[in-house]
Amino acid sequence: MLFAFLLLYSQLNAQDSDCSGDDSDQLPCKCTKKYHPTDCTCPEDPAELLGIPANNCPCLSTDDPRAGIHCPPFYCVAKDIPTDCVCDSNPNSQYPPITCQSENKCTSSSSEAVDSGWCTCTGSNHPTGCTCPEDLGELLGIPNNTCSCLSFGDPRAGNGECPAYCTEQDTSTSGCVCPLIVSDNATIPQDCIEQTKKCSNAQLQDLIGIPVSICSCLPAGDPRAGNLCPSYCTSKDTPTDCVCQSGTKGSYPKDKCEEDKRDPIQPYIDCPTKPTIDTPESECRCPIIRHSDEWNEDPRTAEGGICADSGLIKVIQTVVFVVIIIPILVLV
Numbered sequence: 001m002l003f004a005f006l007l008l009y010s011q012l013n014a015q016d017s018d019c020s021g022d023d024s025d026q027l028p029c030k031c032t033k034k035y036h037p038t039d040c041t042c043p044e045d046p047a048e049l050l051g052i053p054a055n056n057c058p059c060l061s062t063d064d065p066r067a068g069i070h071c072p073p074f075y076c077v078a079k080d081i082p083t084d085c086v087c088d089s090n091p092n093s094q095y096p097p098i099t100c101q102s103e104n105k106c107t108s109s110s111s112e113a114v115d116s117g118w119c120t121c122t123g124s125n126h127p128t129g130c131t132c133p134e135d136l137g138e139l140l141g142i143p144n145n146t147c148s149c150l151s152f153g154d155p156r157a158g159n160g161e162c163p164a165y166c167t168e169q170d171t172s173t174s175g176c177v178c179p180l181i182v183s184d185n186a187t188i189p190q191d192c193i194e195q196t197k198k199c200s201n202a203q204l205q206d207l208i209g210i211p212v213s214i215c216s217c218l219p220a221g222d223p224r225a226g227n228l229c230p231s232y233c234t235s236k237d238t239p240t241d242c243v244c245q246s247g248t249k250g251s252y253p254k255d256k257c258e259e260d261k262r263d264p265i266q267p268y269i270d271c272p273t274k275p276t277i278d279t280p281e282s283e284c285r286c287p288i289i290r291h292s293d294e295w296n297e298d299p300r301t302a303e304g305g306i307c308a309d310s311g312l313i314k315v316i317q318t319v320v321f322v323v324i325i326i327p328i329l330v331l332v
Contacts, residue, residue: 033051115129152214179196277299286300
């Protein structure tokens with residue numbers, strides 16, 4: 001009994017001690033970056049996993065510092081970024097798992113099943129429960145019992161998986177279906193006039209999900225903004241790569257938005273740094289135009305400064321020198 005107690009006590013102590021590589025190591029000791037024998041105990045602190053191979057300590061679903069090193073995939077930070085990434089299981093991560101799992105492509109085979117919304121269906125992998133892709137071009141290869149045929153822009157239309165859209169020569173009795181919406185330069189078949197709309201005649205809600213290849217993005221009020229179309233700006237450069245929304249008169253009018261997008265004025269032309277009152281003109285020339293942004297921002301233009309008499313006066317002096325003085329010197 002005493003021997004068993006001592007053995008258990010020594011094992012518990014061993015679990016708390018780092019593996020040292022010495023013969024005195026008693027397994028299971030705690031795996032370390034330098035020493036990680038078979039059957040060592042993995043550290044509880046994820047930070048201590050760095051350098052320990054995955055076959056000693058399995059990869060974690062979140063906060064594993066070995067992601068992309070000993071654990072091949074990196075955690076996804078956006079849709080499919082980086083390539084072959086895995087979703088971080090931490091709900092407070094930069095790219096939450098519920099969003100990641102619904103946006104990233106499935107890797108499970110089409111014969112398997114996944115939790116609803118776990119991943120996005122692809123032509124090669126569309127397990128039961130996957131989410132249909134928002135990019136209509138990615139519907140190719142996905143059966144209609146997984147992703148239903150669409151009434152617009154479905155690349156599977158007429159390819160055997162979905163019925164073809166009616167064209168000008170077709171009638172609804174030919175087995176084709178009337179598209180919900182078509183581009184403005186398309187011809188609506190006679191039998192589809194009451195069902196099919198052109199982009200310019202469609203209601204805003206009709207545009208939801210319509211690819212820009214059919215209906216271009218609208219300058220304002222497009223329900224696809226932030227998805228199929230760029231987001232509208234709500235403040236300067238927010239969100240990134242946003243566009244100014246026309247007709248807005250609210251907290252961020254279009255005029256202000258476009259002004260913010262213009263290239264900023266460079267107030268200190270030809271100057272490596274912002275000039276001070278003591279910066280010589282040899283290092284930073286004086287402003288040419290009085291009361292310009294460049295002039296007003298330069299402290300040397302104040303009364304008594306070396307640039308106070310610059311500007312148009314110097315321009316006139318230069319013109320006089322070039323037009324009058326130089327020709328006289330040449331004649332002499």
